[in-house]
Amino acid sequence: MAHDHAIGHDDHEHHAPPSGIMRWITTTNHKDIGSMYLWFSFIMFLVGGAMALVIRAELFQPGLQVVSPDFFNQMITLHALIMVFGAIMPAFVGFSNWMIPLQIGASDMAFARMNNWSFWILPVASGLLVLSMFVPGGAAGTGWTLYPPLSIQMGMGMDLAIFGIHLLGMSSIMGAINIITTILNMRAPGMTLMKMPMFCWTWLITAFLLIASMPVLAGAVTMLLTDRHFGTTFFNAAGGGDPVLFQHIFWFFGHPEVYIIALPAFGVISQVIPAFSRKPLFGYASMVYAIAAIAVISFFVWAHHMYITGIPLTGQLYFMYATMVIAIPTGVKVFNWVATMWKGSLSFETPMLFSLGFLFLFTLGGFSGLVLSITAVDILLQETYYVIAHFHYVMVAGAVFSAYAGAYYWLPKWTGYMYDEFLGKVHFWLTLIFFNMTFFVQHFLGLAGMPRRVPDYALQFTEFNMISTIGAFGLGISQLLFLYIVLKARKGGVKATTQVWDGAEGLEWTVPSPAPYHTFETPPVFEGGKH
Amino acid sequence: MSQSASHYFVPQPSHWPIFGSIALLLMANGTVLWMNQIPSGKWMLAGGFFVLLTMLFGWFANVIRESEEGAYGKNVDISFRWAMGWFIFSEIMFFAAFFGALFYIRVLSVPDLAEGLSGEFLYPDFTSAWPSAGPGFKEEFSKMGAWGLPAINTALLLASGVTLTWAHHALIKNNRLHLNIGLALTILLGFIFLLLQVEEYAHAYTDYNLKLTTGGYGSTFFLLTGFHGFHVTLGAVMLCVILARTLKGHFTPEHHFGFEGVAWYWHFVDVVWLLLFVLVYWL
């Protein structure tokens, strides 16, 4: 594998990092920044989750009980924006910050100072989103898709959301440039692109997606802003514009965005499954091609979110075919993971359990996606809870499960202690059960015709909604267990070895646990890779 | 592939990023307040801008010092190249959104409002012809022609590309005089371009009755040219910084990414203008 290298030895002086809070504010260390990203994202997950609980509480019974319809709409908007931009994306950026330099044998990220800024923009941006709840008129009640003209009607909360999104975009673009540059330019000698760990590959391509799609979103919300305040008419028929234009631009961003969420999740899974199968990843090359294919195709399928806007038949057909095509590379990945486990020597520690949960449920979510991609069927299902079920399967059971898999997998490397395996397993099983309880029934709600984004519903939907709400509260409470497990592992416990997992491969397992503050200041020579 | 044995430069902890975040916080909040008729917003915006400038000065001073001290090896140089390239790509995508809007309004929505189903039932009197400000716009306005100021501006920007390349060659040959002259000329051309652009906007508002509020045409025209103008301004400011540095004797024939990065940016702005000239003014 890697050479023995000097860890913690360095020949140019390091000033002792500032202590206390200033350490975190001024740090240029990828590990510090990675930790901050991860903590931030978990806090945001709780905040966004608390909002989900408000939504679910209101939906426990028909009638209005907990919140007003206005506030309900604000909750769905903020829930989605905070989960997507505040929780999931930063979680995987956190992983990338911590692990990419360790996996490729670099001393740090390519632009360590800018890295710090990418992080510290996030609290500001999320702050704007949260602040918007408290201004006159409240937050944007438009759904995260911000469709005009509804978003034109909103009060100043909408403007805060727009600027929040601008800042989130800036942060993501800077982060993505940093990651791309690090991967392209800072790999240890001997590590060719095709020998890189799969997690790095997924991030390389995700970073490309970010750089290509976030500016488009910035453009879209800028047009919203000028339509709102300066009398332009991009989205107003009276001036020759079209509200649907916004939807095109938004989804040109929005569809790649869902793969921005999914690809790093695939990356984590592709690290964990081989480790606990004690067998190299099957089909490394085809994995890489599949990711690339998904990324490219994802820019050409956006209007599958707009089948009911009245785009012409040829458009609907084209977008249907293009969307279906994505199932092929995604399928390749699923099959590769299964083949990796085939004839392995499997063990089922918590990271593996979450990966299996991911595989199982993500595939289900992918299948419901395929059902939605069929235009004639989607017309029955669009804007119903079927869609909500679909994307929570791919985003919660996909991205969140994968983030947990990654967190348990690398936690010993970060803290130096093994987490409590028993509690980890409990966390997994509770999450799995409550997740399905929350979201599986939503398929039925959608099929029976319950629209999404409503605070109230007809009596026939009552029972499934009750199940879903109970599930959501169970799911929420189970996540607090994770917090406890992490805090416990930080405090102490069984010391982690350097290798941690006997089947794990990669340079990150050649540095001690916990990973010292500075690693790979002299690049290791990479000789390994079974591919 | 990184091969170097030398270490990669990792900067010390820095307080500039947090300045940047505070600046953004103030500017975003300030702008929102200001747009919603709350006067204190202006001051918050100005304060934020001031913090931003402080941060930019401080941060770039750091970078320039490190660069001149030779802290940036070959590898860091390559990193800068990748980063600048991807940054410019992100800018291209930003403009793509607005070009996309222009395309959509011109080719899809206006014809539909005139001849499509929507036209048939809602706007029987509206006919589609570009430029259009849509069925709800009743005033007269005229199109911004291509062959007056815009053509001159095209020539100016193309010329500035040439002078910049000349300066670059001079830098490589270590001809500092030509380098300085070339840079200065480029900046001059850039500023003349901006002046003419202001002139053109004045014409648009006073003579052509072409305003930001002139429907789809006005919206796309002003946002596209406006964002381009903003980028020219940024580019020109960066060129000024580079000029100041060359005058101080910074950069060597081998090591001058600061110069090149700005030059790439300037060429990018150039290319956007050519697209604007063809798609917004000409066709």
Add this chain to the structure above:
Amino acid sequence: MKRFVGTAGAVALGLLAYTASAWAGYQLNLDVPVTEAGRRAYDLHNMITLVCLVIFVVVFGVLAYSLVMHRKSKGHKAADFHEHLGIEIAWTIIPTIILVLIAIPSTKALIDLKDTSESEITIKVTGYQWKWGYDYLKGEGEGIKFLSVLSTPKDQIHNKAEKSADYMMAVDNPMVVPVNTKVRILATANDVIHAWAVPAFAVKQDAIPGFIRDTWFKADAEGMYVGQCSELCGKDHGYMPINVKVVSAAEYTAWVAEQKKKAASNVDDPNKVWTLEESMARGEKVYANACASCHQANGKGVPGAFPALDGSKMAKVAAQKGKHIDIVLHGKAGTAMGAFGGQLSDTEIAAVVTYERNAWGNKTGDIIQPAEVKAARK
């Protein structure tokens, strides 16, 4: 790892049994549509779901085998293969073929759904915040025009009264169409995007302000079909249901005649001069229907979102009367305050403005006459 499989199986079965036993008869699939095109989409959905299920079972069957047999705890040693071109090509090609097979019927079903030609009745549907307007443009019934609003009482929504069986799903004036007749829908909106959706017809169409988009259906069974607005349109998005009553041709003809008669008798004399009491009484009704959802029945509005009219300068100061009429007629661009000129007649607008200027604490004594509104229209 028996435990894994065992537990997972138990959980799945448990969940199934739980749902099935406690709520037997609960709807687990789409409604069977009452249109030909809809049934095709319905079958398509079943077919695709089944295909996915089969793939799912095959893939996870293989995985389950592996999870059971290839466990470390059972002493299974890891093999070392990590590539196999043939199999990788196979699992690229096979899904492709499956997808092509799915695509063929999907294309056919879609082409049917989009064919709006040869319709016998054309109805324009307009989405308003938060009600639907129906305009019969062509075919039998031409000229009929009405608004359709949720009829569930507020008390039920706020849990102060027992919820009726059609809670949230009933409207005052359903759209009525004859059975076995091709109906073309032209969807548009007045303020924000709404979507007109009736699952039983496999119809869901965005109603986009400033644009017309069309769709169609041909129902082959009589009955009352319900749907809901399917595009987030603000506060009361959840409360703008759609009711379509499909009736026999004869009943339809009778309905048309009745509507025509009602319309004729409902025409207000535009030259009538109203007294304060008359105007207030009429205005209160209009207000409750059109304005109270935002400005509230007590005129206090919702702070931050919808201004109070009780005590509002515009509704209290005599000099502002013109502005008051104007904002009701034309709305205020960029806010939720829509233009009511198209929805309400001169008489109704006059009445509602009179009402607002005299109700609650606003005691201006102004009486607005229809003629005044008519003059303000242009």
